[in-house]
Amino acid sequence: MSDTRSADDLREQVRARYAAAATTVTSEQGNASCCDDSGGCCGPTVLEVDDRFGSALYTASDTGSLPVAAVAASLGCGNPIAVAELREGETVLDLGSGGGIDVLLSARRVGPSGFAYGVDMTDEMLDLARANAVQAQVTNVEFVKGTIEDIPLPDESVDVVISNCVINLSVDKPTVLTEMFRVLTPGGRIGISDVVAEDQLTLAERADRGSYAGCIAGALSPTEYLDGLTAAGFADVSVRFTHQAADGMHGAIIQATKPNNHSLAAAMSRSNAGAEVSTAGSSARQ
Numbered sequence: 001m002s003d004t005r006s007a008d009d010l011r012e013q014v015r016a017r018y019a020a021a022a023t024t025v026t027s028e029q030g031n032a033s034c035c036d037d038s039g040g041c042c043g044p045t046v047l048e049v050d051d052r053f054g055s056a057l058y059t060a061s062d063t064g065s066l067p068v069a070a071v072a073a074s075l076g077c078g079n080p081i082a083v084a085e086l087r088e089g090e091t092v093l094d095l096g097s098g099g100g101i102d103v104l105l106s107a108r109r110v111g112p113s114g115f116a117y118g119v120d121m122t123d124e125m126l127d128l129a130r131a132n133a134v135q136a137q138v139t140n141v142e143f144v145k146g147t148i149e150d151i152p153l154p155d156e157s158v159d160v161v162i163s164n165c166v167i168n169l170s171v172d173k174p175t176v177l178t179e180m181f182r183v184l185t186p187g188g189r190i191g192i193s194d195v196v197a198e199d200q201l202t203l204a205e206r207a208d209r210g211s212y213a214g215c216i217a218g219a220l221s222p223t224e225y226l227d228g229l230t231a232a233g234f235a236d237v238s239v240r241f242t243h244q245a246a247d248g249m250h251g252a253i254i255q256a257t258k259p260n261n262h263s264l265a266a267a268m269s270r271s272n273a274g275a276e277v278s279t280a281g282s283s284a285r286q
Helices: 007-026 068-072 101-110 123-136 173-183 203-208 222-232 264-271
Strands: 091-095 115-120 141-145 158-164 184-197 235-246 249-257 276-278
Touching (some): 101 115, 101 123, 101 141, 115 123, 123 141, 184 222
Parallel strands (some): 091 158, 115 141, 158 184, 235 276
Antiparallel strands (some): 235 249
8 A cells, every 4th residue: 555644754754763773783683674564675684684785785895894883784775885986085975874884985985085974864873873983983974963855064065975775765855856966066976876666666556565664665766766866957867777676676776967067957957868777787686
């Protein structure tokens, strides 16, 4: 059945689930989880490993030097660090930073002259992420409380926006895409991992495959992502499936750039130049 609850109810459900996930990790009960009782899932269940989600999508060289709690709290459906092509000295923003794994990895990639921000709305996750940064002795990071629909950073303040299986949880996705464009410097880029629904699935069919807080019901389709990012002003937009997450649902990589000349956005919107959808690799982890 489709979810008819209000936006506030859905946001609170998401907040509560991720607060519980952080508590699971800090109480040393096992890995965090955003799985729901119906089987919809975007992360490993407690004490269970699933190679479609979470820390299994990172290499040992990525996670080897991180605090155990940062790895255990990983709830994503991909590894945005692998596609963001981070460079020395850049400023990076992670939307929905959770326990901090992608922020800490970003800080390592951009080096001492760069900086990595994490934005999260959940106090328990923010506390966990800050503790992980202290334990990892990483100082070029800051975890900020806020929502991804109202990012608490100035205009044109970051070079790269990343996110890992979080945009699907937003109750106002067009605003998230607009906010990403706002905080990026001209020429900046996004490298996002998310659950994406095949175009033919209706909203009700997506909801039948899992809950909103389970990263399934709220998933965009490739066309919805392409249209939304183009409308926000982005260019060179692409959506690429990487592995199956559920029937008709896939982990995906979403990339786009903010034009150096903002007037280019209108031309890109008209021609949709550079926009593409690829299902290559969609069976890689099935």
